[in-house]
Amino acid sequence: MWNTVMMLYRYPAMPLSDLVSWTLEDDFLTAGANARIALALLRCARRWPHFWHAGAADELVWHLRPALKHGEAGLQRVLSDPCVRASLEAIRLDASGSALLDTRRGRTFLGNALLKEDPAFAAVFDEAERCFVAFINREAHPLDHNVSLLADVFELADVEARYLALAGSFCFGTIAQSVFVPIGVRSHRGRVLSALLGCSEREALDLMDMSRAVWRSGLLMCSDPGDFPEGLEELFHLSVSGTRLISLPDADEAVLAAEVLEPLGPRGTWTWPHLEDTLLLLRTVLSRAASGADAGVHILIHGEPGCGQMAFVLAVLDLAGLRGYRMSARRRTACEPTRAELLADLAVSRRFVDRQRGAVLVVEDAESMLSIPGFGPPCRGAMKDVLKQPRQPVVWLAEDARHIDSSYITRFTFSVALPAPPLAVRRMWCHATLREPGCSAPQIDVFAGNPQTTIGSIDGARRFVSLGAGGDVTADTALQAFSQGQLGTPEGNKLPHDHLPRVHRFDLEFAHVAGATNVTEVLRSIEADGEGTVLLSGASGVGKTSLAFELARQLGRDVVRASAGDFLRPYCGESGRQLLRWLQRHGATHSVLLLDDLDAFMGDDDAVAGALRHGLDTFGGVLVATACTSLDLSPALIRRFTHRLMLLPLTASQRCTLFARLVTHGVGEAVPPEVRQALRPLDRLTPGDFFNVQARLRHQQADWRRWLSELTSEHQAKASTGREALGIALPCSSQRC
Structure with a gap:
């Protein structure tokens, strides 16, 4: 007992940052999933308590509270023991179940009792485990049905199905995967997983084999289970397809x-x-x-x-x-x-x-x-x-x-x-497609005679003529206009191979830029000069790539996109040459070149950074580069960019406005006061966080409270990684330094 008391002072509780509370009286869809996660945590803590990081006691008991409250009478009997009561008085805690479960210091005391295997509280946690098991078995959960179907489709073994069920619980519950962060498992992964899944240690170690069906299924995002970091949280992330399949009702x-x-x-x-x-x-x-x-x-x-x-x-x-x-x-x-x-x-x-x-x-x-x-x-x-x-x-x-x-x-x-179609085939296709909207044979032959005519341009011409012909505009006039507009230049009907149209539209209203320079000023400068280079920095999710596409849209240009990894080659100097070729090939086109993840490889190869510096010195088009951090970018490289913008997380008003737009379909001022109050401390949220939550809840009947719960989880995931700054903080200028 004295060890439990000393733990309370030696390891202060970790900040909970507004963890989402849940009860056994919640909707069974949510509560049943939470109970599975909490039961796995409890069994792991009881079987391998020394694997948990110091300071995890408070958060652990927070997730176990529903079962502990259900067995509060048994907890009160333990607290009436003179030895336990004396220990509580020594640290000035009330000897009541509510005092322990509803206060941070009380939960820390109980958590330390669990992790220190205090025999006085063994009966309390036995009862909590029985409570969770009975609650889970109370009725069938949709998760079980879908996991059973997927186990049959992907031929999963029993332990693999149990693993998928635990990962799938996060789709329905309010407990986030970050709950596994305090468990240190790099050298004990088999033991920890055996406790979480209720299987033998041998089965758990076999589960880590990449040849197992669960890893080859595509239902999970972890590509190599044998190389995960200190925590388990990344192992329980479903892929987008896995989330969709697990969440489907009546499937x-x-x-x-x-x-x-x-x-x-x-x-x-x-x-x-x-x-x-x-x-x-x-x-x-x-x-x-x-x-x-x-x-x-x-x-x-x-x-x-x-x-x-x-x-x-x-x-x-x-x-x-x-x-x-x-x-x-x-x-x-x-x-x-x-x-x-x-x-x-x-x-x-x-x-x-x-x-x-x-x-x-x-x-x-x-x-x-x-x-x-x-x-x-x-x-x-x-x-x-x-x-x-x-x-x-x-x-x-x-x-x-x-x-x-x-x-x-x-x-x-x-x-x-597929070769370019010969003239006879182009004529056959054009006549079969363009006669119906009223084009004449001579004009069709002229259109077919263009070597750049393809199936795509023929189908586009048919749609354009059908829409444009009528009144004073004949079908031949519409076809001629289409031909001049789409096929009039050597590259007129072609998009760059790197063209990427499927990026979420970025609303400049949600661009939070550090410093005095804003996006509108950058746009005006590029429009006036016809060229410019922009470095966008900021944490993941702030919208760097989407903003680059929005700049291109407002400039009326296509986007040619490449990530930094697209230029990596194993031979010395070849990566830099590939990058220069890309700049030279696309720099003269009327496009915006987007170089994503610039910081991903600049610190590993000085030759690559030198090649990019040289390319920027002679570049005459529009280039946008994105980076999460400037730590790997040299000052000499940063100075080559005409404009430098650091994107920050959303402001309080932007968070309210975006919440209203996605959830209540109103405006920021219409957000209820309690929502505004709840969003105020979530100062690390980005547009990407909001759209991730929207993706998770699309199939579910989610009210604003569920939205707040999910947004809080997104914020906590960021908060758990520390407060290191991302991006760069340099004065913006419209002139090269």
């Missing part, structure tokens, strides 16, 4: 499949006389592969933008009598998914396609997953596993196969380069 396997797969449309009217032999060959290959004659069949189809890769695939599938599916575009994220998220989506989608006969998965934008610098070693291994043995064939669509890693290219069964 069966067909409903789950419909959530991640989107059926392809009908074939259409396009014919391919110049590729007839290729069509017949692919029909035979895909038919036999889909019937089970062979596994691991991958077809790569690549060609210039607008050349009709999807239309060609639809024609092949129609000839083969197969059903085609693409990965569902109903993502729940605010910005473009990362490659790790795309890989997870691919693994999930592939599994559901493999469950069907006569089905083919069609993967668009293959470069985003197969590009040369796309993955580190763990993800590269997972990608090769995806390419290895699908039961049903997979067709990959790309615009430029040169961007794909050669180690992936060798794994394709067959590769087809």
